[in-house]
Amino acid sequence: MCELLGMSANVPTDICFSFTGLMQRGGKTGPHRDGWGIAFYEGRGCRTFHDPAPSAESEIARLVQRYAIKSRIVISHIRRANRGRVCLENTHPFSRELWGRPWTFAHNGQLRGVKRLPLGGYRPIGSTDSEHAFCWLLGRIRARFPDPPRQSARLWRHIHTLSQELNERGVFNFLLSDAHYLYAHCSTELSWLTRRAPFGQARLTDADMTVDFQQETTPNDVVTVIATRPLTANEAWTVMTPGVMTLFGAGAAVATFGG
């Protein structure tokens, strides 16, 4: 199993605090020693950092913690390998371009027989079930919508339908972004929390670290954090219902599908 971390914000925001919590679970407070990765959306672009080394000991993870990259959408993942060996190409999040937009995907769970699903134009580079599922998903989206549909809700519903199809094969908690929205699908375990004014203090569960968000934010900031398990002990996280996909945009939940 693995752990997921996502962020949606209405203004470019750093994720240093939550990322610090997650990284502890990569070999320190948690057993997720088999690499980690993070994708930051900035403007139309996206940059990713990947490391097959345990996050708690990773030089690159320390850089990401220290160097506050500001982003509106972030997807991160720490891995405990079940399928696919520990190497760079098996490290989430995975990225592909569709419609001239960078899409990224990170998955927690296992899917039976997913590699038998026929692929369209996207092919996996590594050997994980997760990347195969992502390639299948994007291929299906592209087959249905060679160009982005005018009504975004058509795309959202299609992604939810495809998610349900994959979910029947096992455990399919995921975070996905199309560069505009963040899609969070709960198969078994996923929680989220929206922070907005009045901001308070937050205390990490996994590290001795407290942040007073009032010092760090402006009154108009809206930021949602999504994680496999809540990262703070003193805030009210929403625990998602299995089968539900929630769509986040500009820091807030925009729509919910299923459940």
Place this chain on the structure above:
Amino acid sequence: MCELLGMSANVPTDICFSFTGLMQRGGKTGPHRDGWGIAFYEGRGCRTFHDPAPSAESEIARLVQRYAIKSRIVISHIRRANRGRVCLENTHPFSRELWGRPWTFAHNGQLRGVKRLPLGGYRPIGSTDSEHAFCWLLGRIRARFPDPPRQSARLWRHIHTLSQELNERGVFNFLLSDAHYLYAHCSTELSWLTRRAPFGQARLTDADMTVDFQQETTPNDVVTVIATRPLTANEAWTVMTPGVMTLFGAGAAVATFGG
């Protein structure tokens, strides 16, 4: 204009020395202040670092210099913007997947009217001529070879033909990798150097730094470095002829096309 740096090696090798030289040209000894990027192939995967900030001042560039990532193929680029504003999505190298392999591309030059070329399945995320040219190139390769050809030389010749077609539109110095080989195309300016035993000392032109490669290598290592302009003053670089594409594999020049 921009500067390119590439490496091909027969064993995973770090590029710290050459990268240190290049980074000086990003705002210190050279005017290439508009961002930089680097792609490292590791196993079947590839990781990239991008920063729209000047390389001479970049926190991420310092990490890459310090943290010796070992790779068989590296492509790096420092940018002086002519077309396309300074932002993450316009920062080279660009990456796309084809045949389940990560392809990367970095370009030095300008191409007239390249954005009028019709694209296949790959679309640019940013607004540079370079990314459009890369998408066109990959789309054409995929149209001709939906699967990789058995005879690699057919692919190489096709890439050279496509390069000549683009070269007619202006200046098209580039580095390209299909995860197996490194393709270096000289339109106006590109040089390379192969280091092998007996190794000697190398002295950077752009920074006060000397490396004794005998201390850093084994007798079987073969490493080629490719750069817009030679990075060292005391070694014999091969200055490429305009119109020539040289293919590098496992550290050495494998084939030459055109010229």
